[in-house]
Amino acid sequence: MQQQDALSIQNVSHSFGSFQALKDVSLTVPRGGFTALLGVNGAGKTTLFSLITRLYDNRSGRIEVAGHDLRRQSGAALARLGVVFQSRALDPDLTVAQNMEYHAALHGISRREARPRIAEVLAQVDLADRLNARVSSLSGGQSRRAEIARALIHRPELLLLDEPTVGLDVRSRAEVVALTRALVQGGVSALWATHILDEIRPGDGLIILHKGEVLAHGNAGEIGDGDLTRTFLRLTGEQV
Numbered sequence: 703m704q705q706q707d708a709l710s711i712q713n714v715s716h717s718f719g720s721f722q723a724l725k726d727v728s729l730t731v732p733r734g735g736f737t738a739l740l741g742v743n744g745a746g747k748t749t750l751f752s753l754i755t756r757l758y759d760n761r762s763g764r765i766e767v768a769g770h771d772l773r774r775q776s777g778a779a780l781a782r783l784g785v786v787f788q789s790r791a792l793d794p795d796l797t798v799a800q801n802m803e804y805h806a807a808l809h810g811i812s813r814r815e816a817r818p819r820i821a822e823v824l825a826q827v828d829l830a831d832r833l834n835a836r837v838s839s840l841s842g843g844q845s846r847r848a849e850i851a852r853a854l855i856h857r858p859e860l861l862l863l864d865e866p867t868v869g870l871d872v873r874s875r876a877e878v879v880a881l882t883r884a885l886v887q888g889g890v891s892a893l894w895a896t897h898i899l900d901e902i903r904p905g906d907g908l909i910i911l912h913k914g915e916v917l918a919h920g921n922a923g924e925i926g927d928g929d930l931t932r933t934f935l936r937l938t939g940e941q942v
């Protein structure tokens with residue numbers, strides 16, 4: 703693992719019964735970068751995230767978050783991780799502030815400390831004016847931004863985002879991508895799972911995951927070589 707890596711995964715496999723969902727996966731996410739994890743449905747993206755977040759027990763290989771081994775130093779590793787799950791993590795009947803206070807408390811942040819932190823993360827996602835709104839009253843895009851604010855509350859080094867734009871309209875999708883890129887500019891590292899090529903830029907890191915295997919890993923521009931759609935088809939045999 704390089705000093706600059708926010709995430710390092712070495713030789714990780716995972717099976718559900720006799721079905722192998724991840725096959726000897728190795729990858730790194732550099733510090734301060736935007737890395738896309740590209741794969742069609744069933745590629746293994748959510749399974750990989752479930753291992754990194756310890757929802758599933760990782761029995762093979764090694765996972766390190768900001769240099770902390772997930773098995774031996776799980777508290778330190780998880781404290782450096784912010785996660786935006788595919789499914790909603792906020793309570794729709796509570797206000798944005800109440801949701802944030804709850805998640806701050808889960809991370810052991812005192813009420814006194816939480817207040818300025820909540821203001822800070824809501825400003826980062828451009829939702830400062832929605833502090834006292836019920837989550838159920840937010841638009842789809844605002845709701846996703848609030849989820850990102852929740853994931854930032856404990857100031858993680860690495861954000862994991864599992865297809866965060868699914869279900870959003872084109873404009874909200876662009877806003878969520880732009881917001882995440884702005885966070886990366888501010889120093890956070892991001893691993894962005896997606897099956898949408900438009901969300902990836904040539905300067906990004908790129909990992910192509912297919913049927914549980916890493917087929918390409920590096921710079922998106924170099925892997926795509928001017929036509930990422932064609933490269934993806936050549937590598938996987940599938941359209942994305």
Ligand SMILES: Nc1ncnc2c1ncn2[C@@H]1O[C@H](COP(=O)(O)OP(=O)(O)OP(=O)(O)O)[C@@H](O)[C@H]1O
Nearest residue numbers: 718721723741742743744745746747748749750865
């Ligand atoms: N709990 C489970 N039990 C059995 N098989 C599973 C389980 N979870 C996932 N799988 C299988 O593992 C493979 C990878 O699934 P995974 O959800 O990780 O893919 P994904 O890339 O996140 O796709 P999606 O975009 O559909 O979420 C799929 O073939 C899926 O059917």
